[in-house]
Amino acid sequence: MKKRIYWLRLFCLLSLSFLLCALFSTPVYAAAEVYRVAGDRDFPPYEYVDADGNFKGFNVDLLKAISLVTGMEFEFIPMKWEHAYVSVHQGQADLIQGMKESEQRKSIFLFSESLLTSSQSIFVLDQNNTVRNESDLKGKTIALNKEDISYREISEIENVIIAEYDSLGEALQGLLDGEVDALIGNTLTVNYLSKEKNAIDLVKIVGRSMNEQKYAIAVHRSNPELLKKLNDGILEIQNNGMYDSLYRKWFGAPIKNATSNYEVLWKYTLGIIGALVALVTMIKSANNKLKRMIAVKTEEQKALMHELRHYDKLQFMNKIISSIAHEIRNPLTSIKIYTNQMPQKIDNRAFLLAASEDIPQEIDRVDRLLKEFMEYASPKKPVIATINLYDELMSAIKLAKFHMDHMRIRVSVDRQLFVTFDVSQFKQVVLNLLLNSHEALRNADDAVVEITAQERGHEIVLTFQDNGCGMSRENLPHIFEPFYTTKEFGNGVGMFVVKQIIDDNGGRITAESDGPHQGMRIHMSLKRGDEDEA
Incomplete structure (x- = not known):
């Protein structure tokens, strides 16, 4: 009997030691340095503060992308441009996250690799045929932004009248209202403002670009190390395609440039001749080159998606670890009660038999929880298999339920439904959607998430519906775009990653909302699985 009790004690102590080490031994990472970023409060679409107080724009998203691929941390400080310049x-x-490069400025700042070429253009109404280029500005009324770089040049035109406006938005409105004959301003900014005013077809560009300058990130001349990090990040996002995506998002299609018919015909003629020559000389190698390019781009996209998913997973890891710790405390408490009573009940056979039965069960319970956590946390290649929809759904909910303090989750899913999906990726999708709903329901009086499933032919439609803050019709189409978020502390990656995962597993995802404060519905169409293959 004594020998049996000795081995039982030893087994309990070793089990407790193993569990405590596995639970509380976590890697420690060094805190990254946070770089302060000065930006213009009113320079759309480069950078601006919107009506809700959010700082956004091409420059802001570009630095977020650099942060993702380099690990650099940025603190954005929007301010007036004259303050940003000296900050x-x-x-x-x-x-400074974006500034035109000039010889005078190069004596103060170091400039990164070019983000784009900043230029000015002449804008007129689409029906205006009297102004075709710079020479036609004589005697005309021209709209300029106050302290515009081209003021001196335009003022030297014969009999010209300059109308100064406080912003390019007001100057564009002056052109649309017929107050001026033409507007001269930053090409991309006026292009963006025209789209915002639904006036993209009402104006056109005439003549050639003016004041073309390199547009780049600026740092103090004493900080070349920071400049190198930024250049490395710019090169990376240009190579992996993120730069192109952000450029299209913020600048889109340009306003039409109405040059003379002769110039258009001449350019088209040269283009056609050049294209034919190039086609004749390169036809033999085009197919092989295209295949190599597609292979490289495919690998780059796979690597980028891996990084995005890993980044998204880390955002929620601390919450998941808290959930696991909460779940493990219950079986640990049972084990601790038995071990504390053992000295007093060492001769109690019934007590020892109960301990020998209950302690292994509690250890198995902890082991299952750890396996479920590791299945989510451990990176691995996707393995699509047939899974039980209800079982895996409940398993994912269990990982996050400790943080769903004020939120009730109602599940109405047939236990006999099977889908084909990578099981760890399915958990990541469910966790992202639940935590997203949790944020949306933060201020709700009766926070509820309803999860339902319907059979539709060869698909199972899994729906997550909450009664949270919802989204406006203007914002809803952007929900799956990278870096797009309406949350104060959101990273704009979670829903993008969810869509990519579902696409990779052969499914589809859509979002619906009836408007602000009307809740959100997420529909996922997943491939039906065969129970015999599960």
Whole structure:
């Protein structure tokens, strides 16, 4: 009997030691340095503060993309442009996220690789045929932004009248209202503002580009190390395609450039001749080159998606670990009660038999929880298999339910439904959607998420519906875009990753909302699985 009790004690102590080590031994990462970013409060679409107080724009998204691929951390500080210009020199900020490069500025700042070429253009109404280029501006009324770089040049035109406006938005409105004959301003900014005003077809560009300058990130001349990090990040996002995606998102299709018919005909003629020559000389190697390019791009996209999913997973890891810790405390408490009573009940056979039965069961319970956690946390290649929809759904909910403090989850899913999906990726999708609903329901009085499933032919439609803050019709189409978020502290990656995962597993995802404060519905169409293959 004594020998049996000795081995039982030893087994319990070793089990407890193993569990505590596995639970509380976590890697420690060094905190990344946070770089302060100065930006213009009113320079759309490059950077601006919107009506809700969010700082957004091409420059903001570009630095977020650089942060993703380099690990750099940025703190955005929107301010007036004249303040942003001096903030780096005075040490109030580490970099300006976008500025035109000039010889005078190069004596103060170091400039990154070019983000794009900034230029100005002449804009007129589409029906205006009297202004075709710079020479036609004589005697005309021209709209300019106050302190515009082209003021001196335009003022030297014969009999010209300059109308100054506080912003390019007001100057564009002056053109649309017929207050001026033409507008001269930043090409991309006026293009963006025209789209915002639904006036993209009402105006056109005439003549050639003016004041073309390199547009780049600026840092103080004493900080070449920061410049190198930024250049490495710019090169990476240009190579992996993220830069192109952001450029299309913010600048889209340009306003038409109405050059003379002769110039158009001449350019088209040269283009056709050049294209024919190129086609004749390159036809033999085109197919092989295209295959190599597609292979490279495919690998780059796979690597980028892997990084995005890993980044998204880390955002929620601390919450999941808390859930696991909460679940493990219950079996640990049972084991602790038995071990505390053993010295007093060492001769109690019934007590020892109960301990020998209950302790292994509690250890198995902890082991199952750890396996479920590792299945989510451990990176691995996707393996699509037939899974029980209800079982895997409940398993994922269990991982996150500790953080669903004020939110009730109602599940109405047939236990006999099977789908084909990678089981760990399915957990990631469910966790993302639940935590997204949790944020949306933060201020709800009766926070509820309803999960339902319907059979539709060869598909199972899984629906997550909450009664949270919802989304406006203007914002809803952007929900699956990278870096798009309406949350104060959101990263804009979660829903993008969810869509990519579902696409990779042969499914489809859509989002519906009846408007702000009307809740959200997420529909996932998944391939039906065969129970015999599960």
